[in-house]
Amino acid sequence: MKRQIVTQTKSGLFVRDDSTMGLLVFSPYTGNIFACNSADKTDVIRWLNKQTKTISSATYEKALGPEWAISIKESEYPANHLLPNPESYDNPCPSYPIVINWLLTGACALQCKYCYAEDLMRGKCKEPSKEDVLKIAQAVLSFSPLAVVLTGGDPLLSPHLETVMAVLYGKTGLIIDTSGFTFNETHLNIFKKYGVFVRVSLDSEIPQVNDLYRVPLQGEKQRANMSSGYAAFNTLCQCLDAGLGVGIQSVAADKSRQHLAAFGDKLFKMRVRSWRILMVAKSASNAEHYKKIVNEEGLERFEDTIKSNLRKKHTNGWNKGMSVQMTHNRAPNSVILVSPEGIFLTEKKHGNGKVVIDARNHKKPRLSEIFSQQIAAHEHAERYLNGET
Amino acid sequence: MAVLEVPNKRRAIESTSFIRTVYRSLLQQGRTYASFDPTIVGQLVDNLASRKIILDPMAGYGGLITLCARHKDPVSAYCIEYNPPSYLWQILTNPSNSSKLLSFIDHIYKSKKRWPSAPVRASMSNDLFPAESLEILMKLFSLINKTAKKVCSDDKEQIELSLAFLLPFVGRFATYAPGTIVHVKKGGICVYVDWHDDFEIYLVALKNLLIKSQAQVFNTKHKIVYGDCKTIKLSEKFPAMITSPPYPNQIDYYSIFAPENAFLSFLEEERIVKGLALKERLIGNPCVSVKEGAKKYTPDDVTSKTAKSFLNFVANYNGTKRQLSDIDTYYLPSLSKYFYEIETAYANITRCLDRNFEGYIIVVNNSFRKRIIPVAETIVDIWKNLGFEAEIVPEFTRELSHAGGINPSVKGLTARHMEYTIRVYRK
Numbered sequence: 001m002k003r004q005i006v007t008q009t010k011s012g013l014f015v016r017d018d019s020t021m022g023l024l025v026f027s028p029y030t031g032n033i034f035a036c037n038s039a040d041k042t043d044v045i046r047w048l049n050k051q052t053k054t055i056s057s058a059t060y061e062k063a064l065g066p067e068w069a070i071s072i073k074e075s076e077y078p079a080n081h082l083l084p085n086p087e088s089y090d091n092p093c094p095s096y097p098i099v100i101n102w103l104l105t106g107a108c109a110l111q112c113k114y115c116y117a118e119d120l121m122r123g124k125c126k127e128p129s130k131e132d133v134l135k136i137a138q139a140v141l142s143f144s145p146l147a148v149v150l151t152g153g154d155p156l157l158s159p160h161l162e163t164v165m166a167v168l169y170g171k172t173g174l175i176i177d178t179s180g181f182t183f184n185e186t187h188l189n190i191f192k193k194y195g196v197f198v199r200v201s202l203d204s205e206i207p208q209v210n211d212l213y214r215v216p217l218q219g220e221k222q223r224a225n226m227s228s229g230y231a232a233f234n235t236l237c238q239c240l241d242a243g244l245g246v247g248i249q250s251v252a253a254d255k256s257r258q259h260l261a262a263f264g265d266k267l268f269k270m271r272v273r274s275w276r277i278l279m280v281a282k283s284a285s286n287a288e289h290y291k292k293i294v295n296e297e298g299l300e301r302f303e304d305t306i307k308s309n310l311r312k313k314h315t316n317g318w319n320k321g322m323s324v325q326m327t328h329n330r331a332p333n334s335v336i337l338v339s340p341e342g343i344f345l346t347e348k349k350h351g352n353g354k355v356v357i358d359a360r361n362h363k364k365p366r367l368s369e370i371f372s373q374q375i376a377a378h379e380h381a382e383r384y385l386n387g388e389t
Numbered sequence: 390m391a392v393l394e395v396p397n398k399r400r401a402i403e404s405t406s407f408i409r410t411v412y413r414s415l416l417q418q419g420r421t422y423a424s425f426d427p428t429i430v431g432q433l434v435d436n437l438a439s440r441k442i443i444l445d446p447m448a449g450y451g452g453l454i455t456l457c458a459r460h461k462d463p464v465s466a467y468c469i470e471y472n473p474p475s476y477l478w479q480i481l482t483n484p485s486n487s488s489k490l491l492s493f494i495d496h497i498y499k500s501k502k503r504w505p506s507a508p509v510r511a512s513m514s515n516d517l518f519p520a521e522s523l524e525i526l527m528k529l530f531s532l533i534n535k536t537a538k539k540v541c542s543d544d545k546e547q548i549e550l551s552l553a554f555l556l557p558f559v560g561r562f563a564t565y566a567p568g569t570i571v572h573v574k575k576g577g578i579c580v581y582v583d584w585h586d587d588f589e590i591y592l593v594a595l596k597n598l599l600i601k602s603q604a605q606v607f608n609t610k611h612k613i614v615y616g617d618c619k620t621i622k623l624s625e626k627f628p629a630m631i632t633s634p635p636y637p638n639q640i641d642y643y644s645i646f647a648p649e650n651a652f653l654s655f656l657e658e659e660r661i662v663k664g665l666a667l668k669e670r671l672i673g674n675p676c677v678s679v680k681e682g683a684k685k686y687t688p689d690d691v692t693s694k695t696a697k698s699f700l701n702f703v704a705n706y707n708g709t710k711r712q713l714s715d716i717d718t719y720y721l722p723s724l725s726k727y728f729y730e731i732e733t734a735y736a737n738i739t740r741c742l743d744r745n746f747e748g749y750i751i752v753v754n755n756s757f758r759k760r761i762i763p764v765a766e767t768i769v770d771i772w773k774n775l776g777f778e779a780e781i782v783p784e785f786t787r788e789l790s791h792a793g794g795i796n797p798s799v800k801g802l803t804a805r806h807m808e809y810t811i812r813v814y815r816k
Binding site for chain 2: 204205206207208209229230233237240241259262263265266268269270271313317
């Protein structure tokens with residue numbers, strides 16, 4: 001298969017011409033990924049490269065244009081990110097990964113009760129050296145991901161954060177996932193320099209509720225009494241005030257999900273650009289707390305009423321300024337992970353641990369292994385293009 | 390700057406204005422949770438209008454004033470209310486204040502450049518108000534209070550009108566997670582972005598409400614008194630009454646207005662206002678914890694035989710260990726307290742009813758463990774014990790459905806409540 005190339009257009013958005021999905025686009029201003037129908041590919045690229053001033057469809061302009069062609073206030077995000085509409089796609093499956101999640105470090109200042117990555121953290125994987133991260137970066141880039149999510153642990157604790165960003169800059173979209181617990185001005189300057197989209201983890205607007213699940217690591221004496229909720233909120237405000245593209249990631253746990261609609265109103269008003277609501281992913285690391293965190297009886301109510309209320313609120317107002325994505329866990333193997341050691345992994349099909357994508361080439365898997373053996377390709381597309389809705 | 394324009398077609402107030410749900414309902418519909426139903430109460434006002442003045446000792450949001458104001462015959466409402474935000478809402482919507490308030494709204498709108506700015510984009514807190522919110526509210530209150538001086542005749546009126554004007558917007562600056570309309574969970578984020586726009590939305594909605602109600606008013610002389618119906622001493626004697634007590638459904642009416650009551654308490658601590666920070670619980674509030682210093686009420690505190698019989702059913706309920714524990718620590722004391730307080734309130738009120746008195750009491754029977762809580766029958770009992778005649782009026786009896794409300798899946802007895810209208814009068 002001919003290798004696909006990711007290009008950063010003059011607008012700042014990243015594009016990749018996917019042979020099966022049409023044109024994939026990532027906006028570092030909004031953190032959103034969209035697919036554009038093949039028939040419109042040429043026009044969209046010309047518009048994104050500012051060779052034309054307008055694009056024929058208002059749907060494209062309002063979803064892809066914020067911050068460079070139109071103001072954020074004029075944005076409008078459809079629930080489903082297949083443009084101009086999902087009906088013009090037939091079983092969308094990408095031929096290359098859309099997003100790769102790189103766990104830059106296993107270090108983290110929090111020990112969240114639902115964390116699915118504990119099996120890769122806190123010394124269970126060897127921390128990479130500078131030479132290691134440069135090699136891993138090349139391996140990641142070889143798959144032409146439209147965006148790379150720097151995560152962990154908490155990537156802010158990696159001594160190689162800026163090195164990695166410098167290598168990836170301009171070659172792929174950059175998203176950073178962080179709790180904000182150790183966030184400082186140095187990080188802010190790095191984010192500004194490399195045009196990073198910042199995704200802050202905050203489960204609830206009520207600090208007491210947020211802190212129930214997102215607990216500082218034991219032994220962190222200086223920070224033991226700090227609130228993860230306040231830290232995340234301060235990070236969010238500082239990034240917004242600095243003009244960065246900011247999104248929020250919330251895990252819908254038992255005590256936090258009942259107030260999500262009100263929380264969403266606040267995020268919308270603050271001008272957060274995107275909001276991802278994640279379900280707790282069952283894994284070996286969170287098995288001890290899983291039942292209590294999830295509360296399956298309440299989960300049913302969430303699925304029946306709260307989710308539908310959130311979709312309604314998105315359609316009736318939030319969509320003008322904030323995209324909302326609700327992920328499910330029906331296909332845990334839709335996510336591509338890279339461990340701190342550079343091993344490419346995914347979650348096992350039925351949860352409960354991770355599996356190496358290509359046992360023969362664990363640090364640079366064969367593409368055929370990625371999408372035909374281990375990764376649920378359709379669900380991979382659904383996850384990043386908000387296909388469930 | 391021109392006066393505040395009110396669009397011809399009313400737009401719904403969005404949740405992202407952060408004007409609290411209870412006030413959005415009041416501003417847009419003139420009523421909210423536990424308000425009078427004007428179709429029933431309108432007929433009762435018709436029946437009593439010839440008596441010229443009608444008392445409501447538990448007046449809530451002042452539904453009686455609205456109905457008396459719109460009546461074609463001269464009739465006044467005399468309303469007593471103990472929950473400060475409800476009392477202040479009555480002040481705000483009292484027809485005799487409408488012209489004053491309409492002019493007041495335009496003055497406030499014209500001073501838009503002096504509306505305070507927020508120092509930050511947003512604040513997060515585990516309490517009801519972060520420091521930044523209180524700072525903005527104090528500046529806004531000061532501006533409103535200075536403006537009120539232009540339209541008010543005395544200090545008391547100035548303070549009350551200023552508070553009444555500001556209070557529906559106070560929740561905009563609170564940090565809370567709205568659950569249902571009757572439940573407020575402390576803590577959350579307050580967003581200051583675009584608050585000026587939201588204040589304008591509030592002013593437009595209020596102006597709309599006042600213009601609409603002004604158009605339908607015939608009678609403007611009504612009295613609104615802040616007081617506790619269980620203890621208030623009145624010199625007047627009343628020939629008529631229409632009222633509705635709180636329901637025994639464990640709703641704390643004070644907590645419905647938690648942010649507003651917290652703000653009033655703050656103003657009292659700062660010595661800016663006096664006498665509007667409620668220091669005790671309202672009738673029907675569910676707080677019975679002995680740890681909090683509350684007296685533990687029992688069936689012995691209640692006089693009515695009907696109520697006692699029901700409370701004995703509760704006390705002897707044959708349930709699980711957990712159910713029995715809940716009954717002992719919570720349900721029996723709270724239901725006993727409810728009936729005790731209703732008896733005390735009516736005994737006090739009957740002291741100011743004249744020889745030819747006639748009145749109506751509208752009640753809803755809830756249920757407990759699949760048994761009807763006999764509120765209507767108990768009230769009939771209470772008034773008869775007080776020396777009055779009392780009877781349920783069948784033509785106003787109706788079944789109300791609770792399905793689709795707070796709990797969409799309720800069925801059976803819990804889904805249906807009977808509403809009764811009781812006529813009480815001197816023999």
